[in-house]
Amino acid sequence: MAWTREQMAARAAQELRDGFYVNLGIGIPTLVSNYIPDGISVQLQSENGMLGFGPFPYEGEEDPDLINAGKQTVTEIPTTSYFSSADSFAMIRGGHIDLSILGAMQVAENGDLANWTIPGKMVKGMGGAMDLVAGVKKVVVVMEHIAKTEPKLLRRCTLPLTGARVVDMVITDLGVFTIDKRGRSGMTLIEVAADVTLDEIRSKTQASYKIAQNLAQAAPVIPTAAAE
Amino acid sequence: MKKVYPDASAALAGLLRDGMMIMAGGFGLCGIPETLIKAIRDSGVRDLTIISNNAGIDGIGLGMLLDSKQIKKMISSYVGENKTFAQQYLAGELEIEFNPQGTLAERIRAGGAGIPAFFTRTGAGTLIGEGKEEREFDGQGYIMERGLVADLSIVHAWMGDSEGNLVYRKTARNFNPMMATAGKVTVAEVEHLVTPGDLNPDHIVTPGIFVQRIVHVAAAVKHIEQRTTRKRTEAPAGTGEEI
Numbered sequence: 001m002a003w004t005r006e007q008m009a010a011r012a013a014q015e016l017r018d019g020f021y022v023n024l025g026i027g028i029p030t031l032v033s034n035y036i037p038d039g040i041s042v043q044l045q046s047e048n049g050m051l052g053f054g055p056f057p058y059e060g061e062e063d064p065d066l067i068n069a070g071k072q073t074v075t076e077i078p079t080t081s082y083f084s085s086a087d088s089f090a091m092i093r094g095g096h097i098d099l100s101i102l103g104a105m106q107v108a109e110n111g112d113l114a115n116w117t118i119p120g121k122m123v124k125g126m127g128g129a130m131d132l133v134a135g136v137k138k139v140v141v142v143m144e145h146i147a148k149t150e151p152k153l154l155r156r157c158t159l160p161l162t163g164a165r166v167v168d169m170v171i172t173d174l175g176v177f178t179i180d181k182r183g184r185s186g187m188t189l190i191e192v193a194a195d196v197t198l199d200e201i202r203s204k205t206q207a208s209y210k211i212a213q214n215l216a217q218a219a220p221v222i223p224t225a226a227a228e
Numbered sequence: 229m230k231k232v233y234p235d236a237s238a239a240l241a242g243l244l245r246d247g248m249m250i251m252a253g254g255f256g257l258c259g260i261p262e263t264l265i266k267a268i269r270d271s272g273v274r275d276l277t278i279i280s281n282n283a284g285i286d287g288i289g290l291g292m293l294l295d296s297k298q299i300k301k302m303i304s305s306y307v308g309e310n311k312t313f314a315q316q317y318l319a320g321e322l323e324i325e326f327n328p329q330g331t332l333a334e335r336i337r338a339g340g341a342g343i344p345a346f347f348t349r350t351g352a353g354t355l356i357g358e359g360k361e362e363r364e365f366d367g368q369g370y371i372m373e374r375g376l377v378a379d380l381s382i383v384h385a386w387m388g389d390s391e392g393n394l395v396y397r398k399t400a401r402n403f404n405p406m407m408a409t410a411g412k413v414t415v416a417e418v419e420h421l422v423t424p425g426d427l428n429p430d431h432i433v434t435p436g437i438f439v440q441r442i443v444h445v446a447a448a449v450k451h452i453e454q455r456t457t458r459k460r461t462e463a464p465a466g467t468g469e470e471i
Binding site for chain 1: 255256257258259281304305306307308309324326328329330331332333334336337348349350351352353354355356386396397398399400401402403404405406433450451452453454455456457458459460
């Protein structure tokens with residue numbers, strides 16, 4: 001069985017370490033906050049100018065002055081701080097954020113990432129994505145393995161790049177790959193979702209990759225309290 | 229010198245002209261100077277270049293100036309929430325210059341600080357870097373970005389005193405403090421106008437030197453773009469739809 005969106009988010013949450021400052025993108029990455037492992041404390045950064053944010057407010061307690069980067073109403077927690085967009089991107093571009101988890105349209109075997117525009121269609125803008133992938137210490141992409149029938153893990157991206165050689169890890173519904181973005185080791189398959197075969201992954205992947213010697217095959221444990 | 233004006237139109241009097249460049253604070257609809265935007269719409273000034281992270285939504289915020297076709301060009305990082313914007317862009321009536329959000333913030337900060345250009349890794353090796361000067365520092369590729377200064381900056385603050393000292397509230401701060409520094413003239417709208425001495429000097433984010441005019445907007449209506457809540461019985465949960 002391929003992983004569900006929740007299982008992909010839970011797998012991404014295993015990349016969190018105690019004390020991390022983390023920026024989560026929109027979509028599946030947002031779900032990662034539901035699966036923070038016990039005993040691990042992380043601070044979530046929102047690029048519109050907030051570090052340390054809590055869950056959605058109770059009905060009737062929404063504050064128009066208190067939103068996340070997805071423009072959703074959120075809440076304060078005791079560690080919260082507020083700051084300007086310039087300070088926010090000093091955190092991001094200055095390498096102070098430990099981990100960025102975001103979605104993608106294409107990832108190449110050298111770590112190139114495309115997730116902001118499709119030429120010829122309406123362009124919405126890149127928001128903070130180019131800054132995040134250029135500045136954050138570790139970049140993890142969470143995405144479906146293919147788009148309908150088109151592979152998304154490619155030798156080279158065909159869409160305009162968000163960043164060149166920026167991705168460290170890709171988590172799809174079929175498995176987990178690491179990318180040696182600075183070196184020459186390329187892409188490596190390190191983990192396969194339960195009951196997914198290596199043949200299936202090969203048939204749905206255009207990028208070339210190695211298979212890790214200690215390849216793991218398991219579904220991540222989903223904390224029952226957080227399961228939907 | 230008196231900085232306090234009786235209303236938004238008076239605060240903008242003599243500052244507006246066709247073809248000018250205006251910076252407008254806010255992120256989404258949070259912390260936008262909406263009363264000043266309305267006054268700009270009512271003035272009828274045209275062919276504006278607007279620097280703002282987003283372009284409002286239909287009929288709200290900068291969306292008002294799009295509806296009235298007063299904007300010629302936007303410099304923004306994300307405009308995905310505005311249908312009028314899409315229509316005018318596809319019809320060739322509107323120009324857009326996309327800047328990565330951090331590059332936009334830093335260009336404004338730099339402009340306000342007298343820094344004409346800087347190098348950043350953001351956008352290196354992408355379309356954003358094309359045509360820009362490239363340099364290598366410590367083995368990494370960087371591109372040069374220019375500082376931004378506008379003819380006029382309009383900002384929204386929570387509290388301000390008659391000297392122009394400003395305090396912001398929660399995430400409504402966003403681009404407002406940098407834009408206050410980067411306008412040749414800066415006009416601030418404040419929800420609470422107080423007398424000097426009422427604000428704790430340690431808490432002032434924008435010192436009054438950056439603000440030339442100030443207007444009190446007592447009944448500012450604030451909008452919520454994505455109202456997300458949880459039920460009182462529910463465990464904390466995040467959602468979010470893919471864009």
